[in-house]
Amino acid sequence: MTPLLVSTLGIIAVFGLYLATISGRQAQQASDFVDGGQALPPWVVIFAGAGIALASLGLADHLALLATFGLQYNQVAVGLIVVALCAALTQKRIWLAARLTDLRTLGDLLGDYFGSTTLRIFMLVVLFLFSIPFAAMCLAQAGALVGAASGADVPPGLAIWAIAFALFVSSVIGGWRGIAYVVAAQSLLVIVLVMFFGGFTGFTVEKLAFAAGGIWTSAGILPDKIPGVIQFTAGIGKAPPIGGIWTAFAGLTFALSLAGIAISPGFSFLGITSKPHRAFAFSQVWMIAGVTAGALMLVGPVLAAEIASGESLTAFMSRLATIDQMAGVGFAVLLVGSALIAIAFFAGSGACVCTIELTSRYLVPGMDPRTIRFAARVALAAVYAAVAVIASYAPLSATIFSSLTLSLSVQLLPAVLGLCWVRWISRSGVLTGLIVGTLFVVFTESFGLILFERLFVELPWGRWPLSMHSAGWGLIANFAACLLVSLFTRSDAGRDRRDRLHEAFEESEPARLGSPAATTAKWSLTLLWAFFALGPGAILGNTFFSEPIFAGTVVAPGVPSLLIWQVLFWFVGIFIVWWLAYRGRLSVIDDLPRCRIKLVPDPNPLFEPITTPWIARLLNRVTGR
Secondary structure: OHHHHHHHHHHHHHHHHHHHHHHHHHOOOOOHHHHHHHOEOHHHHHHHHHHHHHHHHOHHHHHHHHHHHHHHOOHHHHHHHHHHHHHHHHHHHHHHHHHHHOOOOHHHHHHHHHOOHHHHHHHHHHHHHHHHHHHHHHHHHHHHHHHHHOOOOOOHHHHHHHHHHHHHHHHHHHHHHHHHHHHHHHHHHHHHHHHHHHHHHHHHOOOOHHHHHOOOOOOOEOOOOOOOOOOOOOEEOOEOOOEOOOOHHHHHHHHHHHHHHHOOHHHHHHHHOEOOOOHHHHHHHHHHHHHHHHHHHHHHHHHHHHHHHHOOHHHHHHHHHHHOHHHHHHHHHHHHHHHHHHHHHHHHHHHHHHHHHHHHHHHOOOOOHHHHHHHHHHHHHHHHHHHHHHHHHOHHHHHHHHOOHHHHHHHHHHHHHHHHOOOOOOHHHHHHHHHHHHHHHHOOOHHHHHHHHHHOOOOOOOEOHHHOOHHHHHHHHHHHHHHHHHHHHOOOOOHHHHHHHHHHHHHHOOOOOOOHHHHHHHHHHHHHHHHHHOOHHHHHHHOOOOOOOOOOOOOOOOOOHHHHHHHHHHHHHHHHHHHHHHHOOOOOOOOOOOOOOOOOOOOOOOOOOOOOHHHHHHHHHHHOO
């Protein structure tokens, strides 16, 4: 199996090199290396967006957790619709803002819109978490999977460096366009393989474990039910919830953390550098909410039940190899390919965005296009080297730091909503909410708990207290502080700047949600869906179809009631995203914006410093040597 696995991965690497070479030849000027000329084709956005949403979950982790906790964890697949909803609300407006202002990254947009250097720094911190610890965690998993699939014939360390080198070569040749092409192609491969193995397992396995007895979870964990709405426990590590950790509030707040994918620096950069028209809507409705969420929801439990019966991913991989050697290799490629998407995208987007926001803005301003391309290649080399070193020698640290990634990314939601829709959200409100929300995230995740308890005293709570994900704790505090402060500072000095952008939105591509009654209906249905699909109402799905009130008796629908409930609200969720994206025109772009605006006037060097003073002093100490 090892020669076949290595050959297959080699073919994927060579194909990625081919795509990178083609994209490199399409570059019209040197500066296109970092942003693809802001003209990525629509098919890239369609496939890459779905692949990134799936890869951010970690397919191997997703199947392992599904095998451990059963259908209560399958709520996470429904949560992918939240990614599509968040993208529908923000992706088109961010693209429009970038075209109206000639800015190329979300960090630049938020920094200029709110007039805040702190927001720029926070965006760079989130970018760092995605591009190094998160990518390193995925790379370590990919190396471990290759080592396990090859029976240790290929050591994990060798696999880590070989994968990093192959992805680096493709990135450094093709630039941002090449990275996007490779990610889109790998995304299509992974999605096809997920659906293939769902059918292959169903046709080749004589007695499916899911049909025979569902997912065999550990004692004390409910395999086909959500263990309550909320449980008043101290959290993981102190007193885990009874019946499993994935209560309704855990599922809802984890789904909110997934919204951090849609507003992450890399995902936003993918949208800004594309020429979408209807690609945004198609990606959000049919690929993310439809194909990706549906494939994980329907195929995931079947594969997880087989994994649970064999006790590990490796055992299931070996079992497939006994049926057909190519099937075992294909399953290994499926898991490794999911990790490759995350590594290539987050490492590549991190290097490109860092070149635009940090290198060319602060470290070496005024670079010519060739120098910018060289700086981007140096950034790619530095990022991939750091990712490979951390994946090889500090995988546990990468896992601890990466646990903060999605939760901190989603703390940008008030700022992004202010940029896109709510003009009265002020700079002070955003910064206050960001600080408070970040503190709540850090002290309800492993990183903050380990750091505080080693330095000071033991805290009375563990990870995710009250069975709520850290993203939920952070967002509650974030929104409360942001809205309260914004109510008192909404007419601050930056209000004119914010009004100017929102007026340009209305002139260029106004939303078409219909009459006030239609608008109310759209948002009311969305909130009702969230309540019953992911919120407290999801608990009804435990027995709604197996013990229906109207029947007065127990019925046998053939599959767990909770799975039917999840599939039902998956269909409703697709309809809601379609209604907003297409009918509400939230994701359809008809024309290019005709006007251009400047959020921040050009500084007068005689009276105004171009760079924030404390940053200027720091840069002088570094660059002056």
